[in-house]
Amino acid sequence: MSISERRERDRLKVRNKILDAARRLFASEGYDAVTMRRVAEEIEYSPTTIYLHFKDKDALIRELCRLDMMSLMQAIQNAADEPEPLERLRKTGMAYVTFGIEYPNHFRLMFMSNRLHEVEQLAEMGHGNPETDAYLLLLNTFEEAIAKQLLAPEFTDPHLLAQAFWAGTHGVVAIHINLYGDPWIEWRSVEETAKMTINVMIRGVQR
Amino acid sequence: MSISERRERDRLKVRNKILDAARRLFASEGYDAVTMRRVAEEIEYSPTTIYLHFKDKDALIRELCRLDMMSLMQAIQNAADEPEPLERLRKTGMAYVTFGIEYPNHFRLMFMSNRLHEVEQLAEMGHGNPETDAYLLLLNTFEEAIAKQLLAPEFTDPHLLAQAFWAGTHGVVAIHINLYGDPWIEWRSVEETAKMTINVMIRGVQR
DNA sequence: TTTATTTAATTAACATTGTTATGTTAGTAA
């Protein structure tokens, strides 16, 4: 192994230490509560070292989002191996919810941190590529369902359907993450709620 | 008017000036972006004056939030003046979305952070009181729909239905607030999406 | 009327945090 190769490997090692520590801290305490100094302390480097790897705090957050987004898309792709469109909706929808519940921290970072996604990052995340873009997958599923005349004739806009369906699954996760356990509601389990929501929506679009 | 009465009135006047300025700034730029100094500048007082009326920035935000939560419940109550249960679902659901879009930052604070949910505040917000508790209203609507046999017989649990329906409307707002405008999606307007989501869900539970 | 007291507001300062400017050190190359 050449010297420059070893250098590069060491750089990546530090970079990953930063990302790991940041993910862990941000997950348990939130973006605002965790300082750069805390992250630095965690990895036993000085705060400035972080800036050798990430332009600023926002860039660090965005990189975490990007990585987690890729995991989510992978999880959804795995669930998309199902020929029947409506059944595929059910499976991918459940995969979305399952991911959100299993990795609430990632989900929060991706979808609730209000970090604006920057255009050059979106391409990196695989958007626009049918192989990796989860929204496109959802869209295509509705297009297929329309083409196969599985839906009631009033439903003609696959984008609108995709966004409505997404809203349902997203809402299940968002409410679970932020409100579940609040004592004034007699909560049903998130699995039940997810199944019910998806079920109702599929029933609602069917012919 | 006595002197102490005039004093009290003047205090309230200043307090309301602070709340008004804060609401306006927070609404257009978000909580983190607006400093106490900015709020103070807006009302032409020194920053410290704010601390004579609110313990800290969080208390100021929470008070705004409390006021707007009451508006939300009021808006939903107003939309609930509809005898037909399924139509009532539609109207209250749209009221929820409309509110979330109008006050995205307050919505975010209320439903997307853990800051607010302290027990003593919940009581103040009217939870548990059928007159002001929006969840209870939703629950009662589904109970009525079940009793009137408007729903398919497989739907028997009003809590589960309420939480699923809530998830749908909540998701519309959450996605709109955090992701709307991201360029890789051909967005439909939030009104269209809300109508579609609610429509599909109502269609999905109907007999 | 004059003096003391209370209230409302201000100015100045502090602590924290993101960030940068300026070293410093240890390995590598000349």
Add this chain to the structure above:
DNA sequence: TTACTAACATAACAATGTTAATTAAATAAA
């Protein structure tokens, strides 16, 4: 041995939430 470079650290700056000390004005008491 000397110069250079990469990887770090220390110290400092600027912004921001917040508090301490202080002033000015209104009111009450003498």
